[in-house]
Amino acid sequence: MESASDSSIRVPEVQLSSTAAGSRPMPVIGLGTAADPLDAAAMKAVVLEAIKLGYRHFDTASMYGSEEPLGEVLAEALRLGLVGSRAELFITSKLWSSDAHADRIVPALRQSLSNLKLDYLDLYLIHWPISCKPGTYVYPVDEADLMPMDFEAVWAAMEECQRLGLTKSIGVSNFSCKKLGNILNFAKIPPTVNQVEMNPLWQQKKLKEFCKANNVIITAFSPLGARGTNWGTNEVMENESLKEIAEARGKSIAQVCLRWLYEQGVTFVVKSFNKERLKENLGIFDWELTEGDYEKIERIPQKKMMLKEEFVSAKGPFKSVEELWDGEL
Numbered sequence: 001m002e003s004a005s006d007s008s009i010r011v012p013e014v015q016l017s018s019t020a021a022g023s024r025p026m027p028v029i030g031l032g033t034a035a036d037p038l039d040a041a042a043m044k045a046v047v048l049e050a051i052k053l054g055y056r057h058f059d060t061a062s063m064y065g066s067e068e069p070l071g072e073v074l075a076e077a078l079r080l081g082l083v084g085s086r087a088e089l090f091i092t093s094k095l096w097s098s099d100a101h102a103d104r105i106v107p108a109l110r111q112s113l114s115n116l117k118l119d120y121l122d123l124y125l126i127h128w129p130i131s132c133k134p135g136t137y138v139y140p141v142d143e144a145d146l147m148p149m150d151f152e153a154v155w156a157a158m159e160e161c162q163r164l165g166l167t168k169s170i171g172v173s174n175f176s177c178k179k180l181g182n183i184l185n186f187a188k189i190p191p192t193v194n195q196v197e198m199n200p201l202w203q204q205k206k207l208k209e210f211c212k213a214n215n216v217i218i219t220a221f222s223p224l225g226a227r228g229t230n231w232g233t234n235e236v237m238e239n240e241s242l243k244e245i246a247e248a249r250g251k252s253i254a255q256v257c258l259r260w261l262y263e264q265g266v267t268f269v270v271k272s273f274n275k276e277r278l279k280e281n282l283g284i285f286d287w288e289l290t291e292g293d294y295e296k297i298e299r300i301p302q303k304k305m306m307l308k309e310e311f312v313s314a315k316g317p318f319k320s321v322e323e324l325w326d327g328e329l
C-alpha cells in the first residue's frame with residue numbers, strides 16, 4: 001500500500017489487478033453518494049469538503065441519481081485547483097439491472113460518463129447479479145420485470161467497456177462466491193472488485209477468503225449498516241460490543257467499524273453528508289484494534305441487512321426470485 005493524498009490525511013491505496021496499464025490505485029476509503037432522497041446541493045458541498053480533507057475516491061451509480069451532481073462538483077473542484085487533474089480522482093459507477101443486457105452496456109456507460117462529465121471511469125461495476133426488463137428504472141425492482149442474467153454476454157460487454165478505454169477497470173457488486181466463480185471461469189479480463197455489504201454484523205468470511213484467493217478486491221458498502229437510511233439498520237451503530245471497544249480505544253463506533261474493515265485488507269465506501277463525520281471517518285489510520293477487540297467482534301451474531309426483499313417489490317413468496325438468487329447473498 002502506498003499513499004497518494006497531498007492533503008492533511010493520507011489515505012492508503014491498493015493496486016487493482018487486471019486493470020488497464022497506467023491506472024491509478026484505489027484509495028481504501030471512498031465516499032458513498034447513495035441517499036434517498038438525494039439533496040444534491042448538500043452532496044456537492046460535502047464533496048468539496050471531502051476533497052479538501054483528502055478523499056479522492058467517490059462511489060456513484062446510475063440508479064442513485066448522484067452522477068450528475070457529482071460530475072458538476074468534480075468539475076468545480078478541478079476549476080478551483082482542489083485537485084491537480086482528473087487523474088488524481090478515483091470514480092466508480094455501476095450498471096443498473098435494466099441495462100444489464102449485452103447491447104445496452106456500452107451505451108449505459110457512455111450515458112454515465114456524460115452525466116459525470118468524464119472521459120473515463122476508474123471502475124465500472126455490475127450493480128446486481130440480476131437483469132431486469134430494459135427501460136425499467138425503478139427500485140425496488142418489480143418482480144415481474146426480473147430476468148436471469150446472461151452472464152457470459154454481459155461480462156463480454158463489460159470487457160469491451162475496458163478495451164474501449166471507457167473505464168480503467170471492471171468488476172461486480174453483490175456477487176456471491178458462486179456467481180463470482182462463474183464469471184472467473186470464462187472471463188478474459190477477470191473482475192477486479194466485488195462491492196458487497198460488509199461490516200462487523202456481516203463479516204463475509206467465506207467471500208473474503210474466496211476473493212483473496214482469486215485476486216479480487218472487496219469493497220465494503222454500508223460499512224456502518226447504513227444507519228438512518230430506508231434500506232439500512234441501526235443495529236451496527238448500536239451494537240454493545242462495538243460500543244465497548246469504541247470506549248476502550250477512545251474512538252467512535254463508526255471508526256471501530258471502519259478500522260476493522262481496513263485491518264481486514266478490504267476497501268470500503270462510507271456515506272456521510274456531514275462535514276464533522278466526513279473527517280471522523282478518515283481518523284482510522286493511526287491506531288489499531290487489539291486481540292481482545294477481535295475476540296469481541298468475532299462473537300457478534302451475524303445478520304445480513306440487504307435481503308432480496310429489499311431489492312424486489314413483491315408480496316412473496318419469491319419463488320421465481322429464488323432461482324435467480326443463489327441463496328448465498
Ligand SMILES: NC(=O)c1ccc[n+]([C@@H]2O[C@H](COP(=O)([O-])OP(=O)(O)OC[C@H]3O[C@@H](n4cnc5c(N)ncnc54)[C@H](OP(=O)(O)O)[C@@H]3O)[C@@H](O)[C@H]2O)c1
Pocket residue numbers: 031032033034035059060127173174195196220221222223224225226227228229232252254255269270271272273274277278280281
Ligand atoms: N453496491 C450496492 O449495492 C450498494 C448498496 C448500498 C450502498 N452502496 C454504496 O455504499 C455507500 C455507503 O453505504 P450506505 O450509504 O448504504 O451506508 P453507510 O455508509 O454504512 O451509512 C451511511 C449512514 O451513516 C451515517 N454516518 C456516516 N458516518 C457516520 C459517523 N461517523 N457516525 C454516525 N453516523 C454516520 C450517515 O449519515 P450522515 O450523512 O448524516 O453522516 C448515513 O445515514 C453508499 O452511499 C453507496 O455509494 C452500494
